[in-house]
Amino acid sequence: AQSVTQLGSHVSVSEGALVLLRCNYSSSVPPYLFWYVQYPNQGLQLLLKYTTGATLVKGINGFEAEFKKSETSFHLTKPSAHMSDAAEYFCAVRHSGGYQKVTFGTGTKLQVIP
Amino acid sequence: DAGVIQSPRHEVTEMGQEVTLRCKPISGHNSLFWYRQTMMRGLELLIYFNNNVPIDDSGMPEDRFSAKMPNASFSTLKIQPSEPRDSAVYFCASLGGNLDEQFFGPGTRLTVL
Numbered sequence: 713a714q715s716v717t718q719l720g721s722h723v724s725v726s727e728g729a730l731v732l733l734r735c736n737y738s739s740s741v742p743p744y745l746f747w748y749v750q751y752p753n754q755g756l757q758l759l760l761k762y763t764t765g766a767t768l769v770k771g772i773n774g775f776e777a778e779f780k781k782s783e784t785s786f787h788l789t790k791p792s793a794h795m796s797d798a799a800e801y802f803c804a805v806r807h808s809g810g811y812q813k814v815t816f817g818t819g820t821k822l823q824v825i826p
Numbered sequence: 827d828a829g830v831i832q833s834p835r836h837e838v839t840e841m842g843q844e845v846t847l848r849c850k851p852i853s854g855h856n857s858l859f860w861y862r863q864t865m866m867r868g869l870e871l872l873i874y875f876n877n878n879v880p881i882d883d884s885g886m887p888e889d890r891f892s893a894k895m896p897n898a899s900f901s902t903l904k905i906q907p908s909e910p911r912d913s914a915v916y917f918c919a920s921l922g923g924n925l926d927e928q929f930f931g932p933g934t935r936l937t938v939l
Binding site: 814816 | 830882921931
């Protein structure tokens with residue numbers, strides 16, 4: 713079975729500081745990995761994804777994540793936080809085969825302090 | 827593209843009433859997912875369809891919940907009878923073509939009094 717664990721349900725950073733949101737996955741087959749962002753009263757929006765190829769993937773709004781198979785991790789980073797980054801972030805994993813079900817983590821709420 | 831469309835955006839009803847949530851997936855997408863989001867349980871997959879056929883409904887909480895997809899452009903999630911513990915935000919998402927990620931609708935916020 714596939715699963716994801718997000719460490720820290722709440723993370724606070726100062727504006728301009730590094731953002732690091734942690735995600736570890738468990739999958740018996742090569743995974744597809746995703747980060748989604750949810751702004752208040754909105755649906756989830758894809759930030760970035762890893763399927764195959766380059767392990768460092770870049771997404772929207774300056775975010776990036778690195779797939780590390782040896783560590784079973786897919787942490788999300790951004791060099792400099794902006795106030796508009798305040799939102800909830802979800803890591804998700806899906807089998808690379810035809811099975812389309814995605815397992816989401818419990819989410820991390822990011823607070824950006826001015 | 828209009829994205830995934832859900833209606834209504836907000837629904838307030840009384841316990842015991844029937845509730846029907848609606849979803850129109852992105853045109854051309856052949857998979858559709860229904861999720862429920864609450865503070866206590868986070869984001870839960872209720873059911874998903876592929877080519878209008880239910881593939882996995884193991885997340886449907888109980889017989890009070892039912893979902894249908896009569897055609898490729900429309901799906902419903904029905905709760906009958908509704909209970910206060912069904913209060914949540916319900917999301918619909920679709921996936922299709924050679925894309926790997928799901929596209930989410932804006933959600934329906936359901937309040938059962």
